[in-house]
Amino acid sequence: MEAINNFLLLLDSYLGSAAYFPYILLGVGLFFTLYLGFPQIRFFSHAWKVVTGKFTKKGAQGDTSHFQALSTALSGTVGTGNIGGVALAIFLGGPAALFWMWITAFLGMTTKFVEVTLSHKYRVQTEDGTMAGGPMYYMDRRLNMKWLAVIFAIATIISSFGTGNMPQINNIAQSMEMSFGFEPMVVGGVLSILLALVIIGGITRIAAVTSKIVPIMGVLYVLGSLSVILYNLDQIGPSFAAIFTDAFTGSAATGGFLGATFAYAFNRGVNRGLFSNEAGQGSAPIAHASARADEPVSEGMVSILEPFIDTIIICTLTGLVILSSGVWSQKHENTFSRTDLEIVAGNYSDANEVDREALYHYLNGTEQNTIEKFTGSITVRDGKAVSNGYTLLHARSVAENVRFIVAGEDPYTGVLRIENGQLKKEDIVIVGDSLLHSAALTAKAFSMGFLGQPGEYIIPISLLLFAFSTAIAWSYYGDRAVVYLVGQRGVMPYRIIYVAGFFVASFADTTLVWTLSYVAIVLMTLPNLLGIVLLRREMKDTVKAYWQDFDAEHKEKSAKD
Structure with missing residues (x-):
């Protein structure tokens, strides 16, 4: 697993974590924001009217209503990125990462408007009478770049x-195990059966289910978030101050958090922002292509609301819960993940300013780094290390109260071999105090409100709803890509593999799964961004024509009235 994770991290270093990627993503969003005259602001109120059905025309072709298409797309975006992803971004980049998530969302509202409009415009009707759309169709039918469409479709499946x-x-299973003691494999098995029952019914059943789940989960999460934010109201001001003051300098060290450079906070914030709202990734246009509408721009209007709801509202609530509660910079007892564990040469303490500065450079990979990974032996007696010359880092923090356990709960005694910073003995479990990240951090933050410890249960319940609905929506995205590549005959085999993968991932290593997601996202995003930039003039003309027709139609209606 470690070797696979390292390989994926290497790929990610050339893709989503590369210095160029955030600039491309934000650059395209900024270009269209200026090119189209800030549509995320000018069309915002109109978008709400469209989604409520005010301008819906009878007889329009499609499989779902505007609201159902929005619910399906939101169910695909509102998931672990809003709970675990925000926590991961803050864990990696500090409060400044949330600022860059906001910027990604604001510009992403325009990006999504463009990609949805173009994808809806070039959608097709499939063999079974349903609609199929997405970036692969405008790449093929309009740009005549079938090779790019194939790359995108394959990337969509991945x-x-x-x-x-x-x-x-993975996040559902881990959260349910932590909160309720349920075995991950059992959770995965039950939900895999439910997933299969939903996705076999296709887009009609998927839209029916998601349009009911999304409003319920949204209300539940907002109320739970407010119970923490209002409880820690005196910390909201300092939280916002940290978000903005660190935005262009990087986040300073505080508590167990050892700090993050501007580049690290910027990259992680943009990367997690994309994972959260998927603007530019080209996934949501596949859901919107099913909407009953004759004007592609009208469905593009609806999609403007997605990044706003997903990131500006829900991710902000998560971020404020984590920052105001203070748990993001505090160490908590947990079982150490091997992929989050590093052992470095030398004795370091985060209470020492010089040591903290050295660790900052090591964790952020700066040129000033002088720390090397440890190779040698650790002597352990009754579960506690008695030798020195090294420091255990877990979750980007100096580990404390470390205990080595073997055979269930027995303290280990003996000598442990360390090679290049990694523990080689596989049957050792390490427990201690360190920073938390992902859903575990968010869950801990939710216990710091009016509800107290029971507040943690909001996270597994929210994750169950958020993440399960996301899995439902993404099964549809994948099967539309399969339809494009091989036709309707490939849908059922894909769904079977999808459900099987869903089950296996319930007990897989969480860090490996997140790393895989980093790579997969960018494999869709880059071809999609290229495609919409090539169609920039057509997009502008399509929007202009929409408003001309809209104004003419309403003048005619007013004259009749």
Whole structure:
């Protein structure tokens, strides 16, 4: 698993974590924001009217209503990224990461408007009478770049596992085990059966289910978040101050958090923002292509609301819960994940300013780093290390109160071999105090409100709803990509593999799953961004024509009245 994770991290270093990627993603969003005259602001109120059905025309072609299409797309975006992803971004980049998530969402509202409009415009009707759309269709039918469409479709299938399938059930299972003691495999088995029952019914059943789940989960999560935010109201001001003051400098060290450079906070914030709202990834246009509408721009209007609801509202609530509660910079007892564990040479303490500075450079990979990974032996007696010359880092923090356990709960005694910073003995479990990340951090933050310890249960319940609905939506994205590549005959085999992957991921290593998602996202995003930039003039003309027709139609209606 470690070797696979390292390989995926290497790929990610050339893709989503590369210095160029955030600039491309934000650059395209900024370009269209200026090119189309800030549509996320000018069309915002109109979008709400469209989604409520005010301008819906009878007889329009499609499989779902505007609201159902929005619910399906939101169910695909509102998932672990809003709960675990925000926590991961803050864990990696500090409060500044939330600022860059906001910027990604604001510009992403325009990006999504463009990709949805173009995808809806070039959708097709399939053999079974349902609609199929997405970036692969405008790449093929309008740009005549079938090779790019094929790359995108293949990437969509991969991403359906790396974004919508595996991280979702993994977070559900881990959260349910932590909160209720349920075995991950049992949770995965039960939910896999439910997933199969839903997705076999296709987009009609998927839209019916998601349009009911999304409003319920949204209300539940907002109320739970407010119970923590209002309880820690005196910390909201300092939280916002940290978000903005650190935005262009990086986040300073505080508590167990050892700090993050601007580049690290910027990259993680943009990357997690994309994982959360998927603007530019090209996934949501597949759901919106099913909407009953004759004007592609009208469905593009609806999609403007997605990043706003997903990131500006829900991710902000998560971020404020984590920051105001203070748990993001505090160490808590947990079982150490091997993929989050590093052992470095030398004795370091985060209470020492010089040591903290050295660890900052090591964790952020700066040129000033002088720390090396430890190779040697650790002597352990009754579960506690008695030798020195090394420091255990877990979850980017100095581990404390470390205990080595073997054979269930027995303290280990003996000598442990360390090679290049990694513990080689596989049957050792390490327990201690360190920072938390992902859903575990968010759950801990939810216990710091009016509800107290029971507040933690909001997270497994929310994750169950958020992540399960995401897995439902992404199964549809994947099967539309399969339809494009091989036709209707490939849908059922894909669904079987999708459900099987969903089950297996319930007990897989969480860090590996998240790393896979980093790679899969970018494999969709880059081809999609290229495609919409190439169609920039057509997009502008399509929007202009929409408003001309809209104004003419309403003038005619007013004259009749």
